Amino acid sequence: MLNAVGFAARHARIACAPEQAGAPSYPPSASIKLADLNYMQGFPPAADKQITRADYLIDYPKLRWAFQHMRELIPSRQISRGPQAASLLPEGENREAQINALQINLQEGESISFSEFLERSYADALLIIDQGQVIYQAYPNMADELSPHMLWSVTKSFTGLIARMLMHEGLLDGQSQVVAHIPELADSGWAGASVQQVLDMTADVKYSEVYADGTSDVIHYGLSAGITQSSEWQGPTNLYEYLPSIGADRAHGEHFAYRTVHSEVLGWIIRRVSGKDLAQQVTERIWSKLGAEQDAYILLDGKGTEWAGAGLNATLRDLGRFAEMLRQGGRYNGQQIVPQEIIAEIQRGGDRAAFARFGRQGMExxxxxxxxxxxxxxxGVFEAMGVHGQLIHVNPGAQLSVVRLGSHPVASNDFTYAMTRRVLExxxxxxxx
Structure with a gap:
């Protein structure tokens, strides 16, 4: 196994939460404009402007460039928009000036404007759709409007949606045992867990997800999946080898604990029961039906397995279409893409008491x-979120959809979510x- 001390000491500069380690020393977002960074320019690029899989998460602000060029660093699989014309994304009154000036009182008594919120959250792009019409779109740090952006754990929500659709069609039973589908996990911590417990992250395994801790299992997950690289790593080099090594912890079904490896197990189950990879499922069931403007793509481990918990990349406006489809009960582009019953099931939610015990900051x-x-x-708000500031916010009651893409230096939504929640309200x- 990796002696991760040196690797994690550098990695922790990105991952540590400021509320635990003092105010971060990173430059203001406006001072590191993507257009001025000049990464990977020239033939070849200068040594100090080169970015690799080994350093994009360590040497800030390289991730600002990397999150828009992930397929240049890591293998990927296309999610096709299909041959049809793009669906209309109606334009409403431009309310950018009014929204930027909106003042929000934060919990600690401080007031900020919406434009200050974009700066504090290191936003790369933001889209607001009100009553089906785009009223605000900003690209403060995007190469262009057509650039796909890394979504990190927003991927989990796509994976969960595909699983729920398979359940709705009777192809997957939420109460079935994980090992009934994946016998390779019979000796792992998922023995005795149900598919639904994996979906809700109430299955419990011996795995820690603390980005600042060099001994945390999430570091080993990242190295196994190929999210990052280290010459010291001697462990698994793909997800199917790594997941069976994770052991048992507490009883299943009693505790909520956020763990990306559950999503990777879910992706494995989807592939096994459907006979299709995750990219094909998203293509056929969602992306080709939305009328997306651009293809999306998902990143792969060393054996071609998609990161079902972290690998999706897509453009801002296409994510707006996806959010609007959800807001409208699964209907978009003249068709029912996701059954309305599935949207209602998502909104029903999970075990609130177990979630409260987990203590997620800002998400009381x-x-x-x-x-x-x-x-x-x-x-009836529900959301998909990913580290470094990725967010799909669906608000059916206010007829509002918001998508934010970000490159925040801290790999923690805890740092910004309380502020984000007040701003969105x-x-x-x-x-x-």
Whole structure:
């Protein structure tokens, strides 16, 4: 196994939460504009402008470039938009000036504007769709509007949606045992866990997901999947070798604990029961039906297995189409893409008491269900989130969809989510009024 001390000491500069380690020393977002960084320019690029899989998460702000060029660093599989014309994404009144000036009172008594929120959250791009019409889109740090962006754990919500669709069609039973589908996990921590417990992350395995800790299992997951590289790593080099090595911990079904490896097991189950890889499932069931403007893609480990918990890349406006489809009960582009019953099931949420015991900062009152974050508020908000600032926010009650893409230096949504939640609540109230 990897002696991760040296690797993690550098990695922790990105991952440590400021509330635990003091204010971060990173430059303001506006001072590191993507256009001014000049990474990977020239033939060949200068040594200090080169980016590799080994350093893009370590040497900030290389991730600002990398999150828009992931397929140049890591193998990928296409998610096709299909041959049809792009669907219309209606343009409404441009309300950028009004929204940028919106003042939001934070919990600690501080007031910030919406434009300051974009800066603090290191936003690369943001889209707001109100009552089906685009009223705000900004690209402060995108190469262009057509650039796919790394989504990290937003991928989990796509994986959960595919699993729920298979369950709806009777091809997968949520109460079935994980090992009934994946016998290779019979001696792992997933023995005795149900598919639904994996979907809700209430299956329990001996695995820690603390990005700042060099001994954390998430570091080993990243090295096994090929998310990052280290010459010291002597462990598994693909997900199918790594997942069976994870052991058991507490009883299944009693505790919520956020763990990316559950999503990877779910991806394995989807492939096994359907006979199709995850990219093909997303292509056939969602992307080709949305009328997306661009293909999406998903990243792969060393043996061609998709990162079902982290690998999706897509453009801002296509994610807006996806969010609007969800907001409208699964209907978009003249067809019912996802059965309405599935959207209602996601909104029903999971075990709120177990979620509360987990202590997710800024998400009081939430639960986690089918790989989605569920607010249980009066608007029926549910969300997909990924580290470094990725967010799909679906608010059916306010007829509002918001997509944010980011390159925050801290690999933790805990750092920004309380602020984000207040900003989104203020935005919904502004548009409602």
């Amino acid at each position: 009152g939430y639960s986690y269900h089918d790989q989605w974050w569920v607010s249980h508020n009066s608007d 203020a935005l919904a109230n502004l548009l409602r009024n």
